[in-house]
Amino acid sequence: KQEVTQIPAALSVPEGENLVLNCSFTDSAIYNLQWFRQDPGKGLTSLLLIQSSQREQTSGRLNASLDKSSGRSTLYIAASQPGDSATYLCALANAGGTSYGKLTFGQGTILTVHP
Amino acid sequence: KAGVTQTPRYLIKTRGQQVTLSCSPISGHRSVSWYQQTPGQGLQFLFEYFSETQRNKGNFPGRFSGRQFSNSRSEMNVSTLELGDSALYLCASSPWTGNTEAFFGQGTRLTVV
Numbered sequence: 001k002q003e004v005t006q007i008p009a010a011l012s013v014p015e016g017e018n019l020v021l022n023c024s025f026t027d028s029a030i031y032n033l034q035w036f037r038q039d040p041g042k043g044l045t046s047l048l049l050i051q052s053s054q055r056e057q058t059s060g061r062l063n064a065s066l067d068k069s070s071g072r073s074t075l076y077i078a079a080s081q082p083g084d085s086a087t088y089l090c091a092l093a094n095a096g097g098t099s100y101g102k103l104t105f106g107q108g109t110i111l112t113v114h115p
Numbered sequence: 116k117a118g119v120t121q122t123p124r125y126l127i128k129t130r131g132q133q134v135t136l137s138c139s140p141i142s143g144h145r146s147v148s149w150y151q152q153t154p155g156q157g158l159q160f161l162f163e164y165f166s167e168t169q170r171n172k173g174n175f176p177g178r179f180s181g182r183q184f185s186n187s188r189s190e191m192n193v194s195t196l197e198l199g200d201s202a203l204y205l206c207a208s209s210p211w212t213g214n215t216e217a218f219f220g221q222g223t224r225l226t227v228v
Contacts, residue, residue, distance in 0.1 A: 032215075032216070034216065034217065036219070041203075041224070042221055042222070043119075043121075043205055043219045043220050043221040043222045044205065044207075044219035045219075046216065046217070046218055046219070049216045089158070091158075091217075099171075100163070100170055100171045100212075101146065101148055101163030101165070101170050101171045101209075101212055102148070102160040102163065102171055102173065103148075103150075103158075103160065103207075103217060104160070105150075105157055105158040106157075107157050108157070
């Protein structure tokens, strides 16, 4: 059974800092990994998708890496801004079987960027 | 391109009642999955539908059910509501079945009193 852990649970930083959010997983037989952002009371916004065969993906100030051998993914946010304040979730899709069509989520990292 | 649309956005129901939530996927997407989000359990998978067929189901009681129509729109139903069913219910849309990129709606906030 896939288990996903996100560290830290919460993070508060001043504006402008570069920061790293961590996601670890127990089953490396993944199909892909997605990072999402969730604002309070809202749905999930997809940030980056990394396929199993890829090592990293970049979008603007965001960079996500994937290391299946160590069961880890990191989300790097450069030059953080107050508008980046949200909960960040990583979600994994495992290959086939009872995991078909299912994403397994971590508990999220609550990020606060203060001016 | 319109995103995933969930209706209604908010619902208040009484214990014992039943409720139906609706999800319209992104145009052209044929897979719809549902998740329950609570503060204690986080996001948990309910089920996934593709071509009007349930392809996978999470570990939820039979009171939770769903269906998908020929236009890919999906509904989920919860019967005999319990206080613990209070949650944010999120629907995700994907182009195809299996584990492709998921796009989520804004969710339906269900409160059971």
